[in-house]
Amino acid sequence: MSIRSALFVPGNSAAMVLSSPILDADTIILDCEDAIAMSSKDSASLLIKHTLMQLPRRQKEFWVRINPLGSDFFMDDLNNILPSLPDALLIPKADGDDWGEIIASIEKVENKFKLKPISLIALIESAKGVLTCEKLAHHPRTKGFLLGGEDFASDMGIARREDNRELLFARYQVVTWAKAFKLLCLDTPYTDIDNLEGFKLDCEFSASIGFDGKACIHPLQAEVANEVYSVSETQITWAKEVLEETKRQSLGVFSFKGKMIDRPVILRAEQTIEKAKKWGLLR
Amino acid sequence: MMNRPTKTGIAGTLESNDCQVIVEPTKDEGLIIQIESVVKARFGKQIETAVRDTCEQLNLIGAIVSVNDKGALDFTIKARVETAVKRSL
Numbered sequence: 404m405s406i407r408s409a410l411f412v413p414g415n416s417a418a419m420v421l422s423s424p425i426l427d428a429d430t431i432i433l434d435c436e437d438a439i440a441m442s443s444k445d446s447a448s449l450l451i452k453h454t455l456m457q458l459p460r461r462q463k464e465f466w467v468r469i470n471p472l473g474s475d476f477f478m479d480d481l482n483n484i485l486p487s488l489p490d491a492l493l494i495p496k497a498d499g500d501d502w503g504e505i506i507a508s509i510e511k512v513e514n515k516f517k518l519k520p521i522s523l524i525a526l527i528e529s530a531k532g533v534l535t536c537e538k539l540a541h542h543p544r545t546k547g548f549l550l551g552g553e554d555f556a557s558d559m560g561i562a563r564r565e566d567n568r569e570l571l572f573a574r575y576q577v578v579t580w581a582k583a584f585k586l587l588c589l590d591t592p593y594t595d596i597d598n599l600e601g602f603k604l605d606c607e608f609s610a611s612i613g614f615d616g617k618a619c620i621h622p623l624q625a626e627v628a629n630e631v632y633s634v635s636e637t638q639i640t641w642a643k644e645v646l647e648e649t650k651r652q653s654l655g656v657f658s659f660k661g662k663m664i665d666r667p668v669i670l671r672a673e674q675t676i677e678k679a680k681k682w683g684l685l686r
Numbered sequence: 687m688m689n690r691p692t693k694t695g696i697a698g699t700l701e702s703n704d705c706q707v708i709v710e711p712t713k714d715e716g717l718i719i720q721i722e723s724v725v726k727a728r729f730g731k732q733i734e735t736a737v738r739d740t741c742e743q744l745n746l747i748g749a750i751v752s753v754n755d756k757g758a759l760d761f762t763i764k765a766r767v768e769t770a771v772k773r774s775l
């Protein structure tokens with residue numbers, strides 16, 4: 404699973420759900436939770452169900468953010484949405500203590516409809532969630548993390564800052580646990596949708612510490628995220644050259660263009676080529 | 687088990703690409719489907735089939751189902767009908 408941009412789309416908006424397959428995001432997250440009024444929860448869940456049952460979705464992944472365990476809508480969401488085969492479920496308010504109970508509920512519905520196990524992405528958006536990442540990462544059903552900065556800040560009783568400095572510990576903790584267990588890790592949404600420059604800087608920082616991609620709340624953000632979390636032409640050229648030189652050399656470590664090349668560098672070059680292949684950037 | 691509405695159930699919107707569905711109880715056991723659509727001349731039959739199929743899957747009887755369509759696709763119509771029916775029970 405490799406995703407640069409995951410765009411939230413309100414699950415109850417027929418027009419937005421309908422246009423989502425053509426938007427420039429690697430993944431669409433159809434939302435049953437925060438974007439939906441209490442009075443429309445049933446309606447969103449059923450629109451997502453019928454959409455996923457009929458919409459062609461070969462070009463990109465479709466995830467669904469369901470309502471949290473303990474809400475009145477959690478089981479209805481599972482029963483409506485799991486049989487329509489989304490590519491993953493995004494589980495809000497995830498923490499290590501509740502994860503087992505959430506997965507037991509999901510498995511009950513999967514067994515009822517005889518479904519294959521679905522990929523699960525933990526939405527980490529509380530202090531407890533950040534501190535219990537280890538438990539979430541250890542579980543074999545967990546396929547990735549998404550950090551939710553807004554709810555995390557509310558849980559911490561702190562204000563959001565322009566530079567997201569208040570998220571530093573949470574970001575490092577979440578991304579490090581994800582990487583340790585080879586999980587996908589997506590960064591928190593950037594809520595100032597008019598500030599694409601600030602969004603780009605935020606993406607660049609999160610990419611620099613290991614996040615694979617970004618949760619987006621506007622299609623224009625997805626275009627920027629795809630660019631930042633992608634690999635550049637310069638990186639691809641460097642990776643190709645390193646791998647060609649590696650074939651020519653029979654040494655564990657050698658010098659290339661004045662730089663030391665050893666196993667970790669070769670691995671990075673291989674990862675760059677893998678990503679370039681996945682996103683169709685190889686010529 | 688058959689489902690008969692006990693109250694009016696409404697779902698959907700009058701926005702573009704959506705439809706509004708109203709399900710109301712009647713005294714007899716039949717199903718009356720009323721469709722208003724900007725594309726009724728061309729797609730009226732298809733819309734009615736989507737509505738009727740969904741009502742039958744939900745075992746609905748004794749209802750008037752009114753659809754005001756604003757260019758909704760098949761799956762949106764089915765979702766709005768299912769929501770309105772469930773809200774009417």
